[in-house]
Amino acid sequence: xxxxxxxxxxxxxxxxxxxxxxxxxxLARMLEGGEDPLYVARRLVRxxxxxxGLADPLxxxxxxxAYQGCHFIGxxxxxxxxxxxxxxxxxxxxxxEVYKAYSNVKECLRMHTGPLPPVPLHLRNAPxxxxxxxxxxxxxxxxxxxxxxxxxxxxxxxxxxxxxxxxQKT
Numbered sequence: 001x002x003x004x005x006x007x008x009x010x011x012x013x014x015x016x017x018x019x020x021x022x023x024x025x026x027l028a029r030m031l032e033g034g035e036d037p038l039y040v041a042r043r044l045v046r047x048x049x050x051x052x053g054l055a056d057p058l059x060x061x062x063x064x065x066a067y068q069g070c071h072f073i074g075x076x077x078x079x080x081x082x083x084x085x086x087x088x089x090x091x092x093x094x095x096x097e098v099y100k101a102y103s104n105v106k107e108c109l110r111m112h113t114g115p116l117p118p119v120p121l122h123l124r125n126a127p128x129x130x131x132x133x134x135x136x137x138x139x140x141x142x143x144x145x146x147x148x149x150x151x152x153x154x155x156x157x158x159x160x161x162x163x164x165x166x167x168q169k170t
Contacts (some may be wrong), residue, residue, distance in 0.1 A: 004035070008043055011086070016051050020090040027086045028079075037078050041067035044085050055095035062088050097165065104164040117156030 007030045014022035030040060048063040066085035070078040070161070108118070126136035141150040153160060 007033075007035075008040070012043070012047060012051075013041075015047060015089045016094065017088060018090050018134040019086045023086045024083060027082055028033070031075070031079050037070045037075055037082060038067065040082055041070045041085075044082070044089065045069075047089060050099050051094050051096065052089060052092045053095040053098045055093035059089060059092055101164045108159075108162070108164070117158045120153065120156060122152070123154065 007026055011026035011030065014026055014061040027040065031037060031115060045063040045067055047153075052059040062085050066081050069081040073081075114126070121135045122132070122138060122140040124136040126132045131137070139151050143150055155162060
C-alpha cells in the first residue's frame with residue numbers, strides 16, 4: 001500500500017541527505033518486507049543521475065551494476081549489492097545541475113509557440129548529392145580535425161546564446 005511509497009521516499013531522502021545509517025535502514029526495511037529488489041535497483045539508477053549527477057559520474061555505473069547484479073543473483077544474495085550502492089550514494093557528493101538544465105530545456109520546448117526552429121543547415125547530415133546541393137552540412141567544422149575548440153553554433157538561431165544551465169524557471 002502507501003507504505004511502499006513512503007519507504008522509497010524515505011530511502012531517497014536519506015541518501016540525498018547523506019545519512020548512510022538511515023539509508024541502510026530504509027533499504028533493509030523494504031527488502032525484509034518483501035520489496036522487489038529490482039524495483040529498488042531501478043530507483044537507484046534514477047537517483048544516480050537525478051541527485052548525484054556530474055558530482056560523481058561513476059554513480060550511474062554503480063547503479064547499473066547493482067541492477068544487473070540483482071537481476072543475475074536475486075534475493076537474498078543481492079541485498080549486499082544494494083546495500084553497497086545505497087551507502088555509496090549516501091556518501092557521494094550531490095549535484096542536480098544536469099537535472100535542472102534538462103528541465104529548463106523541456107520548459108523551453110513547452111513554452112515555444114509555432115513550429116520548432118529547423119536544424120541549422122551546417123549541422124544536417126548530407127548523405128545524398130541533393131542534400132549537399134541544398135547546403136546540408138556546408139561549413140560544418142569537424143572538431144577532431146582541429147587542435148583547439150572551433151567557433152561554431154550548435155543551437156538554432158532563435159536560441160543563440162541560450163544557456164540552459166543558467167536559465168531559471170519562473
